[in-house]
Amino acid sequence: MSSKVLFGFHAVTVRLKTAPSSISEIHVDGSRRDARMRQFVERAKAAGVKLVDSDDERLSRIGGTTRHQGVVAKVSPLPQQHSLDDVLDQVDGPPLVLVLDGVTDPHNLGACLRVADGAGAHAVVAPRDHAVGLNATVAKVASGAAETVPYLMVTNLARTLNELKDRGLQIVGTSDDAEQTLYDVDFTGPVALVLGAEGPGMRQLTRKTCDLLVRIPMRGAVESLNVSVASGVCLYEALRQRGGA
Structure with a gap:
């Protein structure tokens, strides 16, 4: 190896x-x-x-x-992480999954993994062809979370989202033009939060596969947040609703 x-x-x-x-x-x-x-x-x-x-x-x-x-x-590289099915089969309680569509910056991925670990997300999922893989920079920025949070790269993201639906997860995408805000949605059940890269956001097929779209309220001059910051806002709202457990 x-x-x-x-x-x-x-x-x-x-x-x-x-x-x-x-x-x-x-x-x-x-x-x-x-x-x-x-x-x-x-x-x-x-x-x-x-x-x-x-x-x-x-x-x-x-x-x-x-x-x-x-x-x-x-x-030596650690053995490949479990499949998404294996990860979800081991979850006690409603699963919480972070899905990143098109995040190619290793610093952003590392920060997202760190946030996912802190908020108790069970896995981070990304498309194999439109995302950065785990490397030394990701591991450094993640401050250890690259070793603790399953990072699963899948061949077909839309198909994976539909498989998550079949398992009872609600697919909630984030978009600046969504009518509902993050705080209008119930995250206490099984859920996958989908965030796109800064700028282009989610791809159209990913967006269409979501059950609903939400936005993060913005009160200042900037139009959007860095994807790792947005991940933190979303995941910790889910954690808050789940009683912080």
Whole structure:
């Protein structure tokens, strides 16, 4: 199995917690002796992971970025996440799924995964041909959520949405021109929230597949929110309605 890299304290620490055996080695900035680095090194040693002292130049080369925080791990990819059916079969209570149509920026995806983890979403779904995959930048921005939230890329998004309908989920899309607002809808039942990329929004077929459309009220001069911020607003409204449980 080919290796990949993770960088940054959050992303590598979560991998240490969830799958330490998948880490072949961790490169750390040998010049750092601060408390955060010392705690991280102690955790890595306790997990039995090989540590390599490296300088900033080498860390940047291995990680492919200068924003590594002094920590870069070489890891084996984790087994493919469960299928969406497997994920939903394990859900206790009404499922909450985030669907991203056309989000290609890794920073946006990482932020969406972080929000999904925080709000307790059971999965994030995206089309295989119109979305960014999981990479080191996504993992860094997600602060560990890329390891905890199933990110499922599907061949046909409209078909997947119809399959979710067959399982009893209501498909709620977001659109600036929707008549109803986010706060007019009941999210206490099984639901999939669909958000499109900034600018173009959802594709037409995705939009037509939704059961209903809602908008986020905007009171200022800007017309829309960043997709990760909009995801947070929507998911946490669902969480609020579900009693925050």
